[in-house]
Amino acid sequence: xxxxxxxxxxxxxxxxxxxxxxxxxxxxxxxxxxxxxxxxxxxxxxxxxxxxxxxxxxxxxxxxxxxxxxxxxxxxxxxxxxxxxxxxxxxxxxxxxxxxxxxxxxxxxxxxxxxxxxxxxxxxxxxxxxxxxxxxxxxxxxxxxxxxxxxxxxxxxxxxxxxxxxxxxxxxxxxxxxxxxxxxxxxxxxxxxxxxxxxxxxxxxxxxxxxxxxxxxxxxxxxxxxxxxxxxxxxxxxxxxxxxxxxxxxxxxxxxxxxxxxxxx
Amino acid sequence: xxxxxxxxxxxxxxxxxxxxxxxxxxxxxxxxxxxxxxxxxxxxxxxxxxxxxxxxxxxxxxxxxxxxxxxxxxxxxxxxxxxxxxxxxxxxxxxxxxxxxxxxxxxxxxxxxxxxxxxxxxxxxxxxxxxxxxxxxxxxxxxxxxxxxxxxxxxxxxxxxxxxxxxxxxxxxxxxxxxxxxxxxxxxxxxxxxxxxxxxxxxxxxxxxxxxxxxxxxxxxxxxxxxxxxxxxxxxxxxxxxxxxxxxxxxxxxxxxxxxxxxxxxxxxxxxxxxxxxxxxxxxxxxxxxxxxxxxxxxxxxxxxxx
Ligand SMILES: Nc1ncnc2c1ncn2[C@@H]1O[C@H](COP(=O)(O)OP(=O)(O)OP(=O)(O)O)[C@@H](O)[C@H]1O
Ligand SMILES: [Mg+2]
Numbered sequence: 357x358x359x360x361x362x363x364x365x366x367x368x369x370x371x372x373x374x375x376x377x378x379x380x381x382x383x384x385x386x387x388x389x390x391x392x393x394x395x396x397x398x399x400x401x402x403x404x405x406x407x408x409x410x411x412x413x414x415x416x417x418x419x420x421x422x423x424x425x426x427x428x429x430x431x432x433x434x435x436x437x438x439x440x441x442x443x444x445x446x447x448x449x450x451x452x453x454x455x456x457x458x459x460x461x462x463x464x465x466x467x468x469x470x471x472x473x474x475x476x477x478x479x480x481x482x483x484x485x486x487x488x489x490x491x492x493x494x495x496x497x498x499x500x501x502x503x504x505x506x507x508x509x510x511x512x513x514x515x516x517x518x519x520x521x522x523x524x525x526x527x528x529x530x531x532x533x534x535x536x537x538x539x540x541x542x543x544x545x546x547x548x549x550x551x552x553x554x555x556x557x558x559x560x561x562x563x564x565x566x567x568x569x570x571x572x573x574x575x576x577x578x579x580x581x582x583x584x585x586x587x588x589x590x591x592x593x594x595x596x597x598x599x600x601x602x603x604x605x606x607x608x609x610x611x612x613x614x615x616x617x618x619x620x621x
Numbered sequence: 622x623x624x625x626x627x628x629x630x631x632x633x634x635x636x637x638x639x640x641x642x643x644x645x646x647x648x649x650x651x652x653x654x655x656x657x658x659x660x661x662x663x664x665x666x667x668x669x670x671x672x673x674x675x676x677x678x679x680x681x682x683x684x685x686x687x688x689x690x691x692x693x694x695x696x697x698x699x700x701x702x703x704x705x706x707x708x709x710x711x712x713x714x715x716x717x718x719x720x721x722x723x724x725x726x727x728x729x730x731x732x733x734x735x736x737x738x739x740x741x742x743x744x745x746x747x748x749x750x751x752x753x754x755x756x757x758x759x760x761x762x763x764x765x766x767x768x769x770x771x772x773x774x775x776x777x778x779x780x781x782x783x784x785x786x787x788x789x790x791x792x793x794x795x796x797x798x799x800x801x802x803x804x805x806x807x808x809x810x811x812x813x814x815x816x817x818x819x820x821x822x823x824x825x826x827x828x829x830x831x832x833x834x835x836x837x838x839x840x841x842x843x844x845x846x847x848x849x850x851x852x853x854x855x856x857x858x859x860x861x862x863x864x865x866x867x868x869x870x871x872x873x874x875x876x877x878x879x880x881x882x883x884x885x886x887x888x889x890x891x892x893x894x895x896x897x898x899x900x901x902x903x904x905x906x907x908x909x910x911x912x913x914x915x916x917x918x919x920x921x922x923x924x925x926x927x928x
Binding site: 359362363365366369370373374439440441443444446447448449450451616618619620 | 671674676677678696697699700702705706707709712714719723727728768
């Protein structure tokens with residue numbers, strides 16, 4: 357196990373020794389600060405809700421975190437093929453599965469790192485600028501959640517969606533060995549999600565409930581146990597089960613392809 | 622050659638699509654032996670090497686490193702192998718040292734001291750903390766050698782290792798490989814299409830063409846042997862065509878650039894000369910051409926066709 361952690365350490369080195377990674381981190385830290393300062397300068401700080409600001413900024417931050425992690429996930433496998441370094445990486449006393457797993461883990465650690473930073477920054481900047489005294493808006497709405505509980509659930513549910521989209525990118529990267537294609541397809545999954553959901557929602561066929569896009573925004577369950585699609589009331593448990601199915605499928609494909617394929621890079 | 626071979630290929634075959642790229646290749650490399658893998662472009666050298674190091678699967682046959690099959694016990698087999706496959710591609714955004722550290726972490730036997738040792742060995746001390754993107758091809762090749770020998774492998778596989786090295790670098794590498802084989806008993810497998818290189822470096826050479834081994838021969842200590850078996854004698858005569866007709870049955874003869882060319886030993890030269898003179902052909906000169914391995918190689922593989 358200790359030996360396996362060395363593989364993760366290697367993957368981490370390949371992520372954090374690149375300037376690009378630190379620019380990404382700069383965006384995650386800088387964007388909320390910019391939005392909050394802008395808000396402070398343009399409106400009355402007494403009427404601004406810290407929790408409300410944190411929510412809005414977190415929505416933006418998560419889009420960025422997903423995009424950045426998809427870039428990392430796509431390059432961690434496909435990059436080795438384009439650089440040709442895969443040849444030297446695979447001729448070590450480790451199975452291909454172990455190497456792929458170390459890449460997967462380091463990618464998810466990167467996502468977790470950005471997520472923790474985003475939470476901390478959006479929380480700290482807004483409470484520093486707008487304070488916590490005023491009543492503000494209630495995010496938890498009908499659920500009876502406190503604002504803090506709402507935000508924690510929001511981050512947790514967003515992170516679950518992130519895992520699925522990033523796992524999809526990882527699969528594309530392993531299957532096509534092209535980071536551009538993997539990044540493009542994963543990000544279109546992110547943005548096409550709501551459009552496709554809108555189209556499918558009007559259908560009354562039962563199978564649409566098993567389509568991945570219908571489950572990528574779990575945050576709708578925070579205030580509404582049946583979800584936001586009135587035509588197809590579902591539950592959080594059902595969505596999680598469907599996502600788990602896709603999670604297993606994507607990973608099975610990544611691993612099978614990565615283990616079997618000849619390396620001719 | 623009674624020792625157990627370090628690497629053993631048995632009827633290794635690779636079919637991609639409908640093409641048989643490697644066709645029943647078998648050979649062994651002994652401890653302390655430098656084995657050359659010679660073939661024109663596209664003959665399958667790199668593909669064979671990829672199969673030895675497990676980057677490609679094989680359609681049939683098996684490869685053992687020591688007692689372990691690359692097919693079924695990959696980690697145990699590969700542990701004893703160091704390799705460069707084609708160009709030594711490294712992480713350009715890392716320093717040379719970080720690249721070595723990366724591979725060292727994957728092999729618990731490598732200490733920090735050992736890394737320093739190989740850095741010195743390949744002569745990169747001065748530049749090891751520079752980013753690899755600032756390295757020249759030759760420097761990357763040296764870094765490639767460093768990562769390949771770091772864990773003291775029993776088998777070292779180098780695919781065209783002299784590519785990009787300057788003459789001094791080539792010489793250094795050659796001497797180093799010979800020393801590694803002699804002193805540490807490492808089996809070295811090098812591929813190349815540079816024959817002159819192979820003659821200087823290898824104990825034995827396998828000649829590969831269109832995925833098949835067409836010959837395996839010893840080189841070291843038998844230089845006389847190579848020359849003696851392949852003397853080519855050129856006769857400068859006034860009517861080469863007529864001469865060829867007269868000599869029907871005197872072995873294989875052909876006309877090259879207006880001179881008659883025959884494969885003969887000493888006695889044969891005298892006999893042929895006598896017959897030509899008796900037949901009234903003027904002989905202006907007789908020249909013995911010793912074929913280098915290079916000539917033999919080109920003859921065997923054909924000089925102008927790829928694959
Ligand atoms: N991934 C692949 N798919 C199909 N054919 C391939 C593949 N890789 C190599 N080949 C073919 O296999 C043959 C052998 O190629 P290989 O790269 O092993 O040759 P080589 O001896 O290393 O040549 P060179 O001296 O140019 O390096 C070539 O005809 C090549 O076209
Ligand atoms: Mg080659």
